[in-house]
Amino acid sequence: MQDSPSWSALLEHADQLASSHIYSLFEQDQARFEKFHVSSSPILFDYSKQLLTEQTVELLFKLAEEKKLPERIAALFSGAHVNTSEDRPAMHWALRSPATDHTFYNGDDISQPVAAELDKIAGFAEIIRSGQWRGFSGYAITDVVNIGVGGSDLGPMMSCMALEDCIDVEPTPLRIHFVSSMDGTQLSPLLDKLNPHTTLFILSSKSFTTIDTLSNAATALNWLNQACSEKEKVLSSHFIGISAQQDKMSAWGIPESNQLYFWDWVGGRYSMWSSIGFPIALKLGIRAFRQLLAGAHCMDKQFQNTPWKQNLPVLLGLIGVWNSNFQKINTHAILPYDGRLKYLPTYLSQLEMESNGKSVTRAGQSVAFKTCPILWGEVGPNAQHAFYQLLHQGTERVSCDFIAPAMRYHEHTNPSLTQQHELALANCFAQSRLLALGERVLPDSSSLPSYKRYPGNQPSSTIILDELTPFSLGALIALYEHKVFVQSVIWDINPFDQWGVELGKKLASDTLELLQGHRSLEGYDPSTSGLVAHIVNAWKQNS
Template identity: 35%
Template sequence: MTDREAIADLWNQIERLETPELRGVFDADPSRLDKMVMSEAGIRFDFAKTHLTDTSLALFLRLTEAVDFEVKRAAMFAGEAINVTEGRAVEHSAERGEGKAQSVDIARASHARMRTLIDAIEAGALGEIRHVLHVGIGGSALGPDLLVDALAREAGRYDVAIVSNVDGVALEEAFKGFDPRYTLLAVASKTFTTTETMLNANSAIQWMREGGVEDPFGQVVALTAAPEKAMEWGVDETRILGFAESVGGRYSLWSTIGFPAALALGWDGFERLLEGAAAMDRHFRHANPMENVPLRAAFIDQYYARALRCQTRAVFAYDERLRLLPSYLQQLEMESNGKSVKADGTPVYGPTAAITWGGVGTDAQHAVFQLLHQGTHIVPVEFIAVTEAGDALDPAHHEALLVNCFAQGAALMQGRENAADPARAYAGNRPSTTILIEDLTPESLGALIAFYEHRTFANGILMEINSFDQFGVELGKEIAKSIEKNGAKGFDPSTMALIDIALGDI
C-alpha cells in the first residue's frame, strides 16, 4: 500500500467510525476525564464532552504518522519554505523567540527598534501624543484590535482606535473622539499597497491637515514588510517598523504589527504576551502527538468535519474582554484552511475548514442557542471562560457568567426527554469543548492565540494542505480594480446593472 493509499484508508476508517452516545462515555470509561482534559500554560482544555474515543484517537495518531506531522512541524520551526506555493518560510513563532536562530535574531532586532521608537514617543519626540489611530485590514487590524480590547481597557496610556473598514463612516467615527494635533497615525500594511488601508491612510492625513497639523507625516508610523513603499508614501525612515516577509498577515500581531498594542499595554505587557505565546510554542514543538494540545484539538475538528460532516464550529467567549476572539478566529481558520487542493495541487480529500462563527455569552444564549440545542444541525461548540473576574462589581456577575457557561455545555450533552411534549424535548448528545483560563493576562492570551495558530497548522497538515497562502482573496480585489478602471464593461448583466445604478459613470 502506497503512502497515499494508506492515508486514504485511514480517512475511510475515520469516516466509518460509530458515534458514541455522549451521555454514556463517562460510565464506559471512568478514566475519561484524565484522558480528555489537558492543561498547558495556565489554560485547561476540557475535551471530555466530545465524541473522541480511544478508538478514534488511535486512528488519528496513525494518520499523524502517515502524513509526517512531526517532520513537517520540525520543518516549520526550522524555517524551511513550507509555504510551497509562495516559496516562503512560515516564521511567526520566531517573533516569540522559537524558530531558526537567524530569524529569531532578526525578530529581536525588529522588536528592539520598535521599543526604541515607543520610548521616543513616550518621551515626547513626536510631540504630545494622546491618541493612536491605527489603520489596516485583515490581520493588520484584527490581531491588534483583539489585543487592545482584551488587555488595555484600563491601561489609560493612550486612546486607541483601530479602523479597517474602507466605509468612511468607520473612519469618521474614530475622528470624532480624537484631536488631530495629538494623534499618532499608524499605517499597517505588509505590502504598503493595500487599497483599503491606503485610502483610509490618505483620508486620515487630510483630516490631520484640516485640523491644523502642519506636517502630518511627522506623526505617522508605518508597519510594513515593504519599507521602501512607506518611504515613497512619505514616512521618514526612522518611523518605519519592518517585519519579515515570512510572517503572514493573519499571524503578524507578534511582529511590529502589534505596535498599537505595545503602546497601549506598555512594553512589559507586550513582552509578557510574547512569552505566553512562546510557552505554547515550546509545548507544541516538543510534545509528542498523544500529549499535544493543539494537535488533539485538530483531531476533534477533523472528527466532526469528516465523521459527522459538521460544516460549522461555534466559539462563544464567556468574557466580554474576549468578544473579538470569534472574529479573529474566522480569519485565522477560514483564510488558512479554506482550500480545495492539497499542497501538491491535487484535490483535497473530503471537507476542509469548518465555517467558524460565534459570539459572546450570555448574549448568545438568548439568540442562537435555540438552534444549538433543538435544531437539526450538529454544531461542535467551544466555550471559553476565565476563572478570575475582569470586573470589581458584585461577584454574583462573574458567578452567573461561569454558571451559565458550564450549564450550556452540560445541557448540550445531556439533553432532556419529554414524550408528552416533543416541543420541550432536547436531543442532547451535542458536543462541546471548554477552555478555562485561570486569569486573562498578556501571558495567557498569548498562549491562547498561539494554541489556535498551531491548531490551524495541525489541521492543515492532517488535510495535507498549505495553510499559509490565501489566493482566494485576490480575485475579488482584481475585479474591483477593473471596475474602478474600466467601469461596467465586460461583466455579467447583474453586475453591470448594479454598477450603473449605484455608481453611474466612475
C-alpha cells in the first residue's frame, strides 16, 4: 500500500486525529448523529461514536475507488472466479436470489436447480415436521440431531436459537440438537437421553470427508445398530446427508433419496443459505427459512445498488479498515443485547477470521499491514460483568459493535418483560456512550480518584434491528458477509478460501497414527513426542 495515494492520505489524516477524543467530536458538531447514521429497513446503523470525521469517510471512499471496489462487487455478483486460489466463484448470494432473477454460472441458468433444491428442503421439512417420517420400527421422529462442524454447525445453530420464539415461526414438537465436537462430549450424553426408534441424524459436510463429522456419524450409526441390526433399514430411516459430494454420501451408505445437495461455489462458512440450513427449516418452518433468505437478498441488493454514503456493508467494512490499519486497533468485540443472539459472536468470529485472517495477497505476495482483527464477544449483559472492565479501564484499544432489536415483547401480556427489554436497551446505549465519551458524561469528573477514571475514546458502532425476525437476521448476516468482502478488497486478499485450516487437520491424522502405535516417534519434535509417550503410557497403566 506504500504507493497508494489514498492510503498515504489516510495515514496523514490519522496522525492529525491522533490527539482527538470522540467526546470533542460531539462537542464540535451537535448534528453528528444525523451525519453518521444510516437507516435502511430493517437496520439502523449508527457510527457516530467512531473516531472519524466527514473527511475520514471521504478518504476511505477514495481508497475504495482506488482499490476498484465497484468492479470487485460487480465481479462477485456476476459469477466471476473471485475465489482465485480455488479457481471458482463465490455465489452464496445466488442461494437467496428469487428464481425470476435468472442467475448464471458458466453460462447455465442455475436459478431453477437452486429453487428445486429449496423445494426439496421444504418437502423434507414438511414430512418430518408432520410426523410422516418414520424410524425403522414405524414410530414418528421426535428428535433430530445435526452433526456438522464449523460452517455446517454454527450458522444453523445460531439461527435456530435466535429465532425460535419469533411470531413468524411455525410451532413444531420436534426437538433439534447440534453436535460438532469430535471428542464425543456432546454426542455421548445426548445418546443417553434419546430414543433410537425416534431419532433422525443429519450429516452435514461439504466435502463429506470431515473427520469430526464422520467420527460422530460412526458413533451414531453404531448406537442405532444396537437397536436394529438391519443396517440398510437404519440408514434409510435415520440418516439424511447434506453435501456437495453426492458420491461420498452414497459411499457412506446414505440412499440418494435421503440426500440434499449444494454446490462447490458455496463456501462452508457461507452455506447456511443452502441445504446446510435444513435444520433451520425443520426448527422454524419453511416459511421462516424463506424469509431468512429474503432478508439476505434485500441486503445483497442494498450492497449492489446503494450509494456508498448510505451503503451499510461498504460503511461497516471501511470503518473496520480505518480502525485496524489507521487507528491500530487489532481486536473487535461483538456485543448483542439480546440473549437470543448468544451464538452470533461465535458465528461472526468464524465468518471474519476464517475469511480475512490472511497474510498473503491474491497475487501471492506478503501483506505489509494488518488484515483481520481478532473477533470475540458475548451477550452484552453477561459481558458487562466480565470483560467490560478491560474495555473501560484496560490498556487495550478495542472497537465494538453493539447490536439490539428496537422491538421485543410488544405483543406480550406480561409488562415486566417489556420493562426488561427497556433495561437491556438502556444498558446497551449507556455502555456505548461511556466507552466513547468516558468520564466526561459526569457533571464533575475532575475529583474522581485515579481508579475510578474512565478515559473513553473506545470507538463503537450500534446496529439496531427493527425487530429480531427471520428477515432481519438474514439481512444482518448478509451485512457482515459483505463487510468481509469489502475489507478483503481493500487488503487485496481472497476471503473465500481457508488453507490455514488444512495442514493442522493433516498433521492430526499423522498424530493419530502415533497414538495408535502405527507410526514411529522418530523425527517428531520433543514436545509432541513427550506428550504422545505420556498419553500412551497412561493408557497402558489403566488398561
